[in-house]
Amino acid sequence: xxxxxxxLILLLLILHQDIWWWDRIDxxxxxxxxxxxxxxxxxxxxxxxxxxxxxxxxxPNDVDVADHEAAAPRNSGAEL
Amino acid sequence: MIPLWVILxxxxxxxxxxxxxxxxxxxxQVDYFLASRGVGPVMLLMSLFGTTMTAFAMVGSSGEAxxxxxxxxxxxxxxxxxxxxxxxxxxxxxxxxxxxxxxYLTQIEFFRDRFExxxxxxxxxxxxxLMLFPYLLTGVxxxxxxxxxxxxxxxxxxxxxxxxxxxxxxSEGIIVGVVLVYIFVGGVRSTLWVNAFQNVLxxxxxxxxxxVIAEKMGGLENATRMAREKNPSxxxxxxxxxxxxxxxxxxxxxxxxxxxxxxxxxGPPPRMPHKPGIDPLDWLSYMLIPLSVAVFPHLFQYYLTxxxxxxxxxxxxGHPIFVMIxxxxxxxxxxxxxTGEINGHPILPPDTDPxxxxxxxxxxxxxxxxxxxxxxxxxxxxSLDAQFLVLGNMFTNDIVxxxxxxxxxxxxxxxxxxxxxVVVIVVLTYIVSLAEPRSVFKLGTWCFSGFAGLFPLxxxxxxxxxxxxxxAIASIVAGGAAWIxxxxxxxxxxxxxxxxxxxxxxxxxxxxxxxxxxxxSMVTAPPGHATLGKFFRVGTAN
Numbered sequence: 086x087x088x089x090x091x092x093l094i095l096l097l098l099i100l101h102q103d104i105w106w107w108d109r110i111d112x113x114x115x116x117x118x119x120x121x122x123x124x125x126x127x128x129x130x131x132x133x134x135x136x137x138x139x140x141x142x143x144x145p146n147d148v149d150v151a152d153h154e155a156a157a158p159r160n161s162g163a164e165l
Numbered sequence: 166m167i168p169l170w171v172i173l174x175x176x177x178x179x180x181x182x183x184x185x186x187x188x189x190x191x192x193x194q195v196d197y198f199l200a201s202r203g204v205g206p207v208m209l210l211m212s213l214f215g216t217t218m219t220a221f222a223m224v225g226s227s228g229e230a231x232x233x234x235x236x237x238x239x240x241x242x243x244x245x246x247x248x249x250x251x252x253x254x255x256x257x258x259x260x261x262x263x264x265x266x267x268x269y270l271t272q273i274e275f276f277r278d279r280f281e282x283x284x285x286x287x288x289x290x291x292x293x294x295l296m297l298f299p300y301l302l303t304g305v306x307x308x309x310x311x312x313x314x315x316x317x318x319x320x321x322x323x324x325x326x327x328x329x330x331x332x333x334x335x336s337e338g339i340i341v342g343v344v345l346v347y348i349f350v351g352g353v354r355s356t357l358w359v360n361a362f363q364n365v366l367x368x369x370x371x372x373x374x375x376x377v378i379a380e381k382m383g384g385l386e387n388a389t390r391m392a393r394e395k396n397p398s399x400x401x402x403x404x405x406x407x408x409x410x411x412x413x414x415x416x417x418x419x420x421x422x423x424x425x426x427x428x429x430x431x432g433p434p435p436r437m438p439h440k441p442g443i444d445p446l447d448w449l450s451y452m453l454i455p456l457s458v459a460v461f462p463h464l465f466q467y468y469l470t471x472x473x474x475x476x477x478x479x480x481x482x483g484h485p486i487f488v489m490i491x492x493x494x495x496x497x498x499x500x501x502x503x504t505g506e507i508n509g510h511p512i513l514p515p516d517t518d519p520x521x522x523x524x525x526x527x528x529x530x531x532x533x534x535x536x537x538x539x540x541x542x543x544x545x546x547x548s549l550d551a552q553f554l555v556l557g558n559m560f561t562n563d564i565v566x567x568x569x570x571x572x573x574x575x576x577x578x579x580x581x582x583x584x585x586x587v588v589v590i591v592v593l594t595y596i597v598s599l600a601e602p603r604s605v606f607k608l609g610t611w612c613f614s615g616f617a618g619l620f621p622l623x624x625x626x627x628x629x630x631x632x633x634x635x636x637a638i639a640s641i642v643a644g645g646a647a648w649i650x651x652x653x654x655x656x657x658x659x660x661x662x663x664x665x666x667x668x669x670x671x672x673x674x675x676x677x678x679x680x681x682x683x684x685x686s687m688v689t690a691p692p693g694h695a696t697l698g699k700f701f702r703v704g705t706a707n
Contacts, residue, residue: 102449116386119235125238126238128246128247129485129489132246136251147262148258148259148261149473150266154265156265
C-alpha cells in the first residue's frame with residue numbers, strides 16, 4: 086500500500102505540470118471555469134483524496150507517544 | 166464609515182478571544198507557548214492553515230491573477246495544497262513525536278539534539294530570526310496599508326495629509342497593539358482561537374463576495390465571457406494571439422517612457438507591462454517554494470501544540486480543500502475585476518496597481534458592508550501573532566535558558582521572560598515599520614526561498630541516519646551563501662524576474678544545500694548510537 090500511495094503522490098506532482106492544457110481555454114467547465122483552472126481545482130480535491138488514503142493506510146507506526154513516554158515537564162519542582 | 170466600524174468590530178472580537186483564552190490558561194511556559202500540547206484536530210487544522218495563508222492569499226492572489234491570469238491558482242494554490250499537506254504528513258507528525266518524547270519547546274532544541282551540536286543551533290538562530298523578521302515586517306506594513314486604504318476619506322479633518330485616511334503609523338500601531346494584547350494575555354492558545362475565527366471569516370467572505378459580484382456582472386458565465394472578450398490570455402497560461410498587438414504596443418510605450426524618464430529621473434520609474442503567460446520552468450521551480458512550511462519556526466511551534474499524532478490527520482486531508490476554498494474566489498475576482506464592466510462602465514481604470522485590484526474592485530462593485538467585511542477578511546490573513554510568539558520563545562529558550570542554565574529560573578520567571586521578549590519584539594517591529602522600509606517587500610519574497618533552502622536539512626534530520634553535524638553545518642552555510650550571492654546578483658531583489666539558467670533562485674539554493682549536506686555527511690563520522698537511538702528505530706534503514 087505504501088508504494089501505491091507514493092506512486093499516487095508522484096502522480097499528483099506530475100499532473101500538476103499539466104502542460105497539455107497550457108494554451109487552452111476550452112472547455113469552460115460549469116460555464117465559468119476555463120479548463121486550466123477547473124483542472125487544478127479538481128487536482129486540489131484529488132490531493133485531499135490521496136492524502137486521505139495516505140493517513141488511512143500509510144500512517145507511521147512509531148509516532149504515537151503515550152503520556153508516560155513523554156519527557157517530564159521542565160522545572161517540575163519550581164515555584165508557580 | 167461602515168467599513169471602519171466593521172474593522173473595529175473585528176479587532177474587538179480578537180481582543181475578546183485573547184482575554185477569553187486567558188481564562189483557561191495555566192501559568193507555565195509549555196502552556197503559554199504550546200497550549201500544554203493539548204490541541205485537537207480541528208484547531209490544529211485551523212492554525213496550520215491560517216498560518217500558511219498570509220496576506221498573499223487574498224490581496225496577492227487577486228493582484229497576481231489580474232496580471233497573470235487563472236494560472237496563479239495552479240502556480241500557488243494547488244501546488245501549496247500538495248506540498249504543504251505533504252510537509253505536515255512527512256515532517257510535522259515526526260517532529261511532534263520527537264518534541265513530545267524529548268520535551269522540545271523550539272525547533273533549534275531539536276536540531277541541536279539531533280546533530281549533537283551547539284554550533285548548529287548557533288548558526289540557525291540568527292538565520293531563522295533574520296529571515297523571519299522581514300516576513301513579520303511585510304505583514305505589519307501590508308495590514309497597516311490595508312486599513313489606510315479602506316479609510317480614505319473617513320477623517321478628512323483629522324488626517325488631511327493622507328486624504329482623510331488613518332495614517333500608516335496609527336494603523337500599524339493598532340494592528341501590532343491588538344496582536345500584542347491578545348498574545349500577551351493568552352499566549353499560543355489565543356492565536357489558535359483567533360486563527361479559527363479568522364479562517365471562518367476570510368473563507369466565508371471570499372465565497373459570498375464571489376457570488377455577489379458575479380451577480381452584479383450578469384452571472385458567473387457572463388463575468389468569464391467578458392474576460393474572454395477583453396483579455397483571453399488571462400484565462401490560460403500563455404499569451405493569446407489576440408493579446409499580442411496590445412502587449413507589443415504597451416512595451417513600445419513603456420520603452421518610450423523609460424528613455425524619457427532616464428533623461429529627467431523625475432518621479433518613480435515607469436512600470437514594465439506584464440507579459441501574459443507563465444513560463445513552464447517557473448511553474449516547476451515554484452513547487453519548491455511551499456517547502457518552506459516544513460522549516461518555518463512558527464509552524465514548528467504549532468506542530469508541538471498537537472494533542473496526539475492522530476490530530477494531524479485532519480490537517481493533512483483538509484488543508485488542500487481549505488486552500489481551494491480561499492484561493493478560487495480570489496483568483497476569479499482578480500481576473501473579472503480587470504476585464505469586467507457593469508452597465509457599460511469598466512470596474513477598474515486601466516493600469517490599476519495590482520495590489521489595489523481586490524480592494525478597489527470590491528469597493529466599486531459592492532456595498533460598504535461587504536467592503537468592510539472583505540477588508541476585515543484581508544486583515545485576517547496574517548500570521549503575525551504566531552511569528553511574534555515564536556520569536557519570544559526562541560529568545561527565551563534558545564538563548565537565555567540554553568546558555569544561562571534552565572535551573573537558574575523558576576517556571577514563573579521563564580513565563581515572565583517569554584512575555585517580556587514578545588513585548589520587545591513587537592515594539593521593535595513597530596519602530597522599524599515606522600521607517601516605512603518598502604524595500605522589505607522584495608526581501609520578504611526572498612525569505613521564502615531562504616526557508617526552503619533549509620528543507621534538505623530538516624528532512625535529512627528526520628529520515629537520514631547518516632546525516633551528520635558537519636553535513637548540517639555545510640548545508641546551512643552553503644545554502645545561506647548561495648542565497649546571499651543570488652540576492653546580491655539580483656540587485657538586492659530589484660530585478661524582480663531574476664532567474665538562474667531559467668530557474669527561479671529557490672531551485673539552485675535547495676540544490677546547493679542538498680549537495681553540501683550529502684557530501685559533508687558522507688565524508689565525516691556518522692552520529693553516535695545514543696543519538697541515533699533517540700531518533701530512529703533500531704534496525705531501520707536510512
